[in-house]
Amino acid sequence: MAEQEFFSLPELxxxxxxxxxxxxxxxFDLAKLDYFNATxxxxxxxxxxxxxxxxxxxxxxxxxxxxxxxxxxxxxARCEKLTDxxxxxxFFDALPPYDASLFTNQKSKTDSxxxxxxxxxxxxxxxxxxxxxxxxIHDALIGFAAQLGVKNATLMWPVRIxxxxxLVTPGGAVELCHILGKEETxxxxxxxxxxxxx
Numbered sequence: 581m582a583e584q585e586f587f588s589l590p591e592l593x594x595x596x597x598x599x600x601x602x603x604x605x606x607x608f609d610l611a612k613l614d615y616f617n618a619t620x621x622x623x624x625x626x627x628x629x630x631x632x633x634x635x636x637x638x639x640x641x642x643x644x645x646x647x648x649x650x651x652x653x654x655x656x657a658r659c660e661k662l663t664d665x666x667x668x669x670x671f672f673d674a675l676p677p678y679d680a681s682l683f684t685n686q687k688s689k690t691d692s693x694x695x696x697x698x699x700x701x702x703x704x705x706x707x708x709x710x711x712x713x714x715x716x717i718h719d720a721l722i723g724f725a726a727q728l729g730v731k732n733a734t735l736m737w738p739v740r741i742x743x744x745x746x747l748v749t750p751g752g753a754v755e756l757c758h759i760l761g762k763e764e765t766x767x768x769x770x771x772x773x774x775x776x777x778x
Contacts, residue, residue: 633662646759675744675768677745695741699769743756
């Protein structure tokens with residue numbers, strides 16, 4: 581029992597023994613507390629996590645057309661504390677101002693010129709999609725990268741940056757585009773194109 585870190589309440593009651601309490605002062609470890617919290621959040625089933633996360637998502641994402649449950653699905657595996665959620669998702673409500681330097685990524689083999697080319701070429705592809713589903717967006721982006729003869733990341737990186745204005749996001753290009761919706765995604769791609777041309 582000494583090696584066990586996580587207990588249900590009945591297990592904790594059963595394991596507790598007042599004789600095991602040390603006279604030394606207790607150590608309060610915030611990092612350990614965050615670890616425990618993250619573990620409990622990740623152990624929740626998806627609907628339960630969505631319920632507890634929604635008030636924090638809605639602090640930053642006011643648009644009712646954007647699904648809090650879809651955002652929660654992206655967050656669960658990456659969330660340590662519910663209070664961190666608003667700053668991770670506020671770009672869904674409004675594209676923040678961002679610098680064109682975010683489009684440059686050595687690993688993805690992108691720079692401003694490559695990103696501009698990718699965004700200009702992929703916009704009509706996404707615009708022509710008859711269904712705006714995760715599968716349709718995924719297949720269109722993967723298929724178009726193959727058609728261009730570039731790695732998936734070379735296309736996905738500029739799309740993700742353009743739709744989020746963030747270096748780090750809770751999901752990839754496909755998920756973000758799906759949640760934002762077709763009209764808003766295409767609008768943000770045009771904003772990215774304009775930024776790269778300026």
